[in-house]
Amino acid sequence: MRTIIKYVVLDLVKNKIILVYSFFLLAMSLGIFSMDENATKGIMSLMNLVLIFIPLVSIIFSTIYVYNSSEFIELLVAQPLKRKTLWLSIYTGLSVSLSLAFLVGVGIPVVLYDGTATGWILILSGLFQTIIFTGIALLASVNTRDKAKGIGISILLWFFFTLIYDAIVLLLLFQFSEYPLEKPMIILSMLNPVDLSRILILLKLDISALMGYTGAVFKDFFGSTAGVVISAIVLLLWSVLPVWGSLKKFQRKDL
Amino acid sequence: MIIASNVTKTFGRLKALDNVSVNCAKGQTIALIGANGSGKTTLIKSILGMVVPDSGFITFDQHNILHDWNYRMRIGYMPQIGRYPENMSIAQVYAMMKDIRKSSSTVIDEELITGFGLNELMNKKMRTLSGGTRQKVSASLAFLFNPDVLILDEPTAGLDPVASEILKQKIVQEKEKGKLILITSHVLSELDDVVSEIIYMQEGKLLFHKSLVQLQEDTGEIKLAKAIAQIMK
Numbered sequence: 210m211r212t213i214i215k216y217v218v219l220d221l222v223k224n225k226i227i228l229v230y231s232f233f234l235l236a237m238s239l240g241i242f243s244m245d246e247n248a249t250k251g252i253m254s255l256m257n258l259v260l261i262f263i264p265l266v267s268i269i270f271s272t273i274y275v276y277n278s279s280e281f282i283e284l285l286v287a288q289p290l291k292r293k294t295l296w297l298s299i300y301t302g303l304s305v306s307l308s309l310a311f312l313v314g315v316g317i318p319v320v321l322y323d324g325t326a327t328g329w330i331l332i333l334s335g336l337f338q339t340i341i342f343t344g345i346a347l348l349a350s351v352n353t354r355d356k357a358k359g360i361g362i363s364i365l366l367w368f369f370f371t372l373i374y375d376a377i378v379l380l381l382l383f384q385f386s387e388y389p390l391e392k393p394m395i396i397l398s399m400l401n402p403v404d405l406s407r408i409l410i411l412l413k414l415d416i417s418a419l420m421g422y423t424g425a426v427f428k429d430f431f432g433s434t435a436g437v438v439i440s441a442i443v444l445l446l447w448s449v450l451p452v453w454g455s456l457k458k459f460q461r462k463d464l
Numbered sequence: 465m466i467i468a469s470n471v472t473k474t475f476g477r478l479k480a481l482d483n484v485s486v487n488c489a490k491g492q493t494i495a496l497i498g499a500n501g502s503g504k505t506t507l508i509k510s511i512l513g514m515v516v517p518d519s520g521f522i523t524f525d526q527h528n529i530l531h532d533w534n535y536r537m538r539i540g541y542m543p544q545i546g547r548y549p550e551n552m553s554i555a556q557v558y559a560m561m562k563d564i565r566k567s568s569s570t571v572i573d574e575e576l577i578t579g580f581g582l583n584e585l586m587n588k589k590m591r592t593l594s595g596g597t598r599q600k601v602s603a604s605l606a607f608l609f610n611p612d613v614l615i616l617d618e619p620t621a622g623l624d625p626v627a628s629e630i631l632k633q634k635i636v637q638e639k640e641k642g643k644l645i646l647i648t649s650h651v652l653s654e655l656d657d658v659v660s661e662i663i664y665m666q667e668g669k670l671l672f673h674k675s676l677v678q679l680q681e682d683t684g685e686i687k688l689a690k691a692i693a694q695i696m697k
Binding site: 212213216220223278279280281283284285286287288289290291292461462463464 | 475509512513514515516533534535536537539541543547548549550551560561563564565
């Protein structure tokens, strides 16, 4: 497995997009922190970057990369290798490279300027977003043969998780505003890794008071040890399940 | 050595393989013949595990290949259209393959690399290569690890006459070592002095599997091309 990961990472480094991505993130983070006097405000601005931009880059880049490696994949499946090894190596190579870019671009500035627990939660969330959306990209690309369609599906999935999902939740909130919605809201926010990360960061920032009664319920749940453990489990499930699904599909795929 | 039992594979509505059973033994050189789209490449890809059959199974030395991958250590495969990572050089592709298939027991056979004169092109990127040169790379990769089984899908298509002759000599040489060789080709005249068995496929079905001698007797023709032409009538 290590041999294949080596070739994937080498290929990604040669690709240079990952390098450009880390520099871009670094410039953004440094810019945000030097503009705001208050590091907490900087974290707030960075949070939006992390929760919208990171998923976008991870999902689109990984999808395109998988399609562009079709020759590499075709060459290697005829060799004495497990398909599982090949697929997981591609996943590992991609998520490790993207995570490193994130750590360089956002992780280092956050630790330098902020370094509080909130900062660490932000870094952890960004890492989770990276590997979760890389996994979703693999699932989208293994299921569609056509490259344009696969990339389209990836963009739609990103749209869904960052925008459409929230719109649906808001709609539900207004439609059922006469019912107690706090518990369903917690479950709904668990189903979306982006929302879950956002809530975890916001609660750490202690501005949940702004969210009214729902905020209090959130604080009650996500602030407790059980809530944190459950959130961590859900994020882990989000990082594992799409990749596992894509692996099952890839093992039966005709090449 | 390789036994396929009742292998069926459909792509959408198309039945690419329809209940195909074959038995390929060590030392045979088998020509896989059939019209375009008769399922030859699908059969080859099923043997390699690149295509997963809907039903039926394939065994390699009595082991089902379905969840196995080690058996591919003993196969050299030359695809019909060799596709390689575009931004790798020939040398890098060879290095990667050696890295993946390395084991102490394999003897590296670089005869074809020198025969084709690929040594001078080692630093060229795969995307800059002509179709024929790619075929040369594919062919030399198939023979590189001295495998027990060689599967060659249209090996001479796109090769110039000189390279084609070198490859043919190499096939004969490997045949004499007692290896199992599977070849598909449309240029039947080329197969005459190489093959010992014929498998004929039509619309996903295996029509017959005979030795060349048997086929010559049955049709009264000595040349393979003429014998096949008579059957196709």
